[in-house]
Amino acid sequence: MIDKFLTEEQDPKAVEKVYSRLNDLLTTGEEIIYIAVQKKPIVNLFPDCVALTNKRILIFTPGNLGLTLKFVDFVWKDIIDVFTKEEIIGAIFSVRTTNGAEMGVDYLPKVQARKLYQYAQERKEAEREARRLRDLEEKRAESGSVQFDNAARAITQQPIAPVVPAPEPVPVHIPAPVVQEAPKPDELTEKLKKLKMLFDNGLISQEEYNHKKLDLLSDL
Numbered sequence: 001m002i003d004k005f006l007t008e009e010q011d012p013k014a015v016e017k018v019y020s021r022l023n024d025l026l027t028t029g030e031e032i033i034y035i036a037v038q039k040k041p042i043v044n045l046f047p048d049c050v051a052l053t054n055k056r057i058l059i060f061t062p063g064n065l066g067l068t069l070k071f072v073d074f075v076w077k078d079i080i081d082v083f084t085k086e087e088i089i090g091a092i093f094s095v096r097t098t099n100g101a102e103m104g105v106d107y108l109p110k111v112q113a114r115k116l117y118q119y120a121q122e123r124k125e126a127e128r129e130a131r132r133l134r135d136l137e138e139k140r141a142e143s144g145s146v147q148f149d150n151a152a153r154a155i156t157q158q159p160i161a162p163v164v165p166a167p168e169p170v171p172v173h174i175p176a177p178v179v180q181e182a183p184k185p186d187e188l189t190e191k192l193k194k195l196k197m198l199f200d201n202g203l204i205s206q207e208e209y210n211h212k213k214l215d216l217l218s219d220l
Helices: 011-025 108-158 186-200 204-216
Strands: 032-037 049-053 056-063 067-076 079-086 093-096 100-110
Touching: 011 032, 011 056, 011 067, 011 079, 032 100, 032 108, 049 100, 049 108, 079 108, 093 108, 100 108, 108 186, 186 204
Parallel strands: none
Antiparallel strands: 032 049, 049 056, 056 067, 079 093, 093 100
């Protein structure tokens, strides 16, 4: 199982110790992505190691002459940035967190430091996108909650208006247009009187009365 973490000439013994310890530390759904091993130029008996998982970065430091293995870890959401600096001998890989903490490992083989940086950047991008989606969902949920609360408050606070019967429609009196009437023959006068009587008795509407009156006057 550890063979896939030895592709950049990592120290097999160091990887085996870290891998064994990691298996006890992994949470549900957590997977190991990469393991880099320090390679000091003179004595490299107890090298430091850096491990990347899909949830965090872990830095391991041997203690008590290699009998113990201490570690610190940083979850991706708390990591602001990662850095790699190549020097004459090896490279330095560093992590900086949101609370200002910074920690790194030196004398890493350059190819391993580059792989660490590459994988770390990919995980940071994935975490950034996941954070963006979480923020969107939270904003949508807050917006929906506010709108619902406001609507419920408006419904609760709105007084119930008493039921008032609709008023009876009032007939609108439309004045008849003023028409310059010439002296009318008796027949026309009689027709106008009959028309007025029909209107006064409610047998025809105001509109019908006006229309018929204009018809009679237009015959002059």
